[in-house]
Amino acid sequence: xxxxxxxxxxxxxxxxxxxxxxxxxxxxxxxxxxxxxxxxxxxxxxxxxxxxxxxxxxxxxxxxxxxxxxxxxxxxxxxxxxxxxxxxxxxxxxxxxxxxxxxxxxxxxxxxxxx
Amino acid sequence: xxxxxxxxxxxxxxxxxxxxxxxxxxxxxxxxxxxxxxxxxxxxxxxxxxxxxxxxxxxxxxxxxxxxxxxxxxxxxxxxxxxxxxxxxxxxxxxxxxxxxxxxxxxxx
Numbered sequence: 001x002x003x004x005x006x007x008x009x010x011x012x013x014x015x016x017x018x019x020x021x022x023x024x025x026x027x028x029x030x031x032x033x034x035x036x037x038x039x040x041x042x043x044x045x046x047x048x049x050x051x052x053x054x055x056x057x058x059x060x061x062x063x064x065x066x067x068x069x070x071x072x073x074x075x076x077x078x079x080x081x082x083x084x085x086x087x088x089x090x091x092x093x094x095x096x097x098x099x100x101x102x103x104x105x106x107x108x109x110x111x112x113x114x115x
Numbered sequence: 116x117x118x119x120x121x122x123x124x125x126x127x128x129x130x131x132x133x134x135x136x137x138x139x140x141x142x143x144x145x146x147x148x149x150x151x152x153x154x155x156x157x158x159x160x161x162x163x164x165x166x167x168x169x170x171x172x173x174x175x176x177x178x179x180x181x182x183x184x185x186x187x188x189x190x191x192x193x194x195x196x197x198x199x200x201x202x203x204x205x206x207x208x209x210x211x212x213x214x215x216x217x218x219x220x221x222x223x224x
Contacts, residue, residue: 004158033211043204043214056211090158092212103149104212106159 002027004093004107012113013081021076021110025093031055032074033094033104034066038087046089049074081114088112117142117207121215128195129223136190136218138205143183146208150179150190153202153217162203163190195222 005024013019025032034046045058049068057064063079072093078085088111092104118141128134138148147166151159163172163179165188171180178191188205202219206212 035212035214042216043206043212045211045213048211058211088156092159103161103164105161106151108158109156111156 004091004105006089006091006107006110008110009108010111010113012115014115015081015083017081019078019081019085019112021078021089021091021112022073023076023091023093023107024073025091026105029093029095029105030072031094032068032072033092034074034076035090035092036060036087037090037109038084043090047076078112083114086112086114117145117209117213119205119207119213119215121203121205121218123218124216125219125221127221127223130195130197132195132222133191133193134195134220136192136203136205136220138188138190138215140186140188140207140213142207143186145183148179148181148188149206149208149212150177150188151204151206153204155202159204192220195220197222197224 007022031050033048035043037043047057048055052068066076068074088109090109091107094104120139122137149164150162153159165172165181176193181188199222202217204217206214
């Protein structure tokens with residue numbers, strides 16, 4: 001069974017541009033989570049999507065946004081890129097919490113570099 | 116707000132040693148606790164998940180315990196190997212995972 005996939009692997013942008021990151025969850029998983037791992041800051045929760053709806057977001061500005069498609073894949077958009085947005089962006093998927101399991105499975109990540 | 120602390124931040128041990136990684140948290144109202152491994156520049160690999168009603172989980176050379184009353188979890192690695200070198204992260208489940216900053220482990224041959 002295929003795991004969580006993310007694309008692209010690496011992305012280089014300049015300050016002020018927009019970046020789009022993509023994630024495909026494990027088949028059957030309806031929840032998708034996005035995390036940011038910036039150097040020295042640890043993993044920070046960004047966004048949670050389930051059944052096409054944004055369920056919660058972390059402490060990030062509105063220029064971080066996303067969506068979940070009917071096939072449960074997800075996109076993370078970062079507008080007006082700043083240098084400090086440079087980080088590894090990780091996507092995870094899980095079955096809906098109420099089904100009794102909450103194990104999150106992570107993709108390999110997208111390395112975003114803002115110049 | 117849940118605070119997750121991992122001690123030590125870094126650890127270097129010779130091959131074959133048994134070792135313990137520590138994770139402490141401030142809010143015991145959790146769904147579960149997960150331990151992950153992360154290799155440099157890579158994604159996360161789930162090692163063990165302990166539900167809030169459980170006290171420990173074992174997988175091979177790994178054993179994780181959970182004590183909600185004291186706000187602590189430990190990851191025990193038996194007979195460490197160079198291939199165990201990685202960063203180990205604990206994460207607590209609320210509406211999303213709340214991570215510690217990890218323990219960077221180096222096992223030398």
